[in-house]
Amino acid sequence: MEVKPESFYRLCVRSCVVVSTASPRGISNAAPFSFNMPVSFSPPIFAIASQPSHDTWRNIRETGEFVVNFVGEELGEKMHILEQDFPYEVSEIEKAGLTEMPSKKVKAPRIAEAYAWLECRLEHSVTLGDHVLIAGRVLHAEVKDECMQDVVDVSSAKPLLHISGSAFAVPELRRFKRA
Ligand SMILES: Cc1cc2nc3c(=O)[nH]c(=O)nc-3n(C[C@H](O)[C@H](O)[C@H](O)COP(=O)(O)O)c2cc1C
Numbered sequence: 001m002e003v004k005p006e007s008f009y010r011l012c013v014r015s016c017v018v019v020s021t022a023s024p025r026g027i028s029n030a031a032p033f034s035f036n037m038p039v040s041f042s043p044p045i046f047a048i049a050s051q052p053s054h055d056t057w058r059n060i061r062e063t064g065e066f067v068v069n070f071v072g073e074e075l076g077e078k079m080h081i082l083e084q085d086f087p088y089e090v091s092e093i094e095k096a097g098l099t100e101m102p103s104k105k106v107k108a109p110r111i112a113e114a115y116a117w118l119e120c121r122l123e124h125s126v127t128l129g130d131h132v133l134i135a136g137r138v139l140h141a142e143v144k145d146e147c148m149q150d151v152v153d154v155s156s157a158k159p160l161l162h163i164s165g166s167a168f169a170v171p172e173l174r175r176f177k178r179a
Contacts, residue, residue: 009035013169016162018069018082019048020093020100021059022108027089028100029055030111032079034162035131036068044138046118049131055088057132064122065106066136069114070143073158073170080166105139115157116143 003011014034021029033056035049046068050057060066071078081096093100099112105119120136127133147157154173161169 010164013161013163016071016079016160016168017048018071018075018111018114019056020067020069020109020111021056021065022063023059023089024062025089026107028091028093028109029059029089030069030082030092030096030098031056032082032162039135043123044141045123045135046120046138047133047135049128049133051130052127052132057134058088059108060122060134060136061125063107065108066120066122066134067103067106067108067110068118068120068136069111070116070118070152070157071111071114071160073160073168075113076160076168079160079162079168103140104142115147115159116152117141 015036016032016034017036018030019033031054033048037047039045039047078096078098082092086092086095093111100109101112103110103119110117118138119140121139123137124135125132143152147153154171158170161171163169
């Protein structure tokens, strides 16, 4: 079956993260992002792609900071609250009934119900097509103990993956060893 080039993303099953930021006055903001990826080991860099009009990008531009919250399946229902276009400085974290908690290295808050967090400082941004690619230096990374073995424990964390619209997926761990 042929897929329109503009619909290519429907072929990509992507991790769904929630990016939390704060305005310069310290009011929190959060939004789901499934256009996201690790970029570099050393220095550690993680990137998201945001539409330029998003409050997330405004806050990152103005404060240079953001937190990547890795969320599990139990927060799936919250994505469509978090994605709503509330006015600037209305906190989606509050609207979604989630809990804000302080970060360790940045002023942007974490979301307590996430299972892991990357606290990031803006490293580089570039406009590509209709999105801005926002790359952040990972200053601090943390995961809930019960969600970590040698790698993230997907049976406990149940990481939420996104495909398109209301279509999500949850992975199972498989290890493929070299023969
Ligand atoms: C599961 C999911 C994934 C999303 N991924 C992205 C994304 O990667 N990039 C983007 O610009 N918008 C994405 N959106 C839309 C934004 O989350 C939405 O427009 C939000 O209102 C932006 O909020 P903000 O203005 O507070 O930053 C996604 C929405 C959902 C529900």
